[in-house]
Amino acid sequence: MTRLHIDWTACDGRGLCVELLPEVLDRDPWGYPIPHRQGPVEVPDHLTSHAEKATTLCPLLALRLGDEGSRQHVRR
Numbered sequence: 001m002t003r004l005h006i007d008w009t010a011c012d013g014r015g016l017c018v019e020l021l022p023e024v025l026d027r028d029p030w031g032y033p034i035p036h037r038q039g040p041v042e043v044p045d046h047l048t049s050h051a052e053k054a055t056t057l058c059p060l061l062a063l064r065l066g067d068e069g070s071r072q073h074v075r076r
C-alpha cells in the first residue's frame, strides 16, 4: 500500500488522475480528485504503476507518491 498525496492548491481539477485511478479516486462536484473513502488516499500494490503514471502525467505536478514519513524537511 502506498499513499498518494494530492496538492489541491496546485490541481486544476481536470481529472486525468481520476481517469487513471478510478478504483481509488472520484471527482468532487468541481472536478477535483477525492478518495472514494474519507481520509488519506491509499493505493493498493496492484495499482502502484497506475499511480506512478498519474504522478508522472499530472500536468501541474500536484501528485506525489510515498509515505508521509518519507517527506524530507530542511531545518535551518
Ligand code: SF4
Binding pocket: 006, 010, 011, 012, 013, 014, 015, 016, 017, 018, 031, 032, 033, 057, 058, 059, 060, 061, 062, 063
Ligand atoms: S492530474 Fe493533477 S491537475 Fe489533473 S486533476 Fe489530477 S491532481 Fe489535479
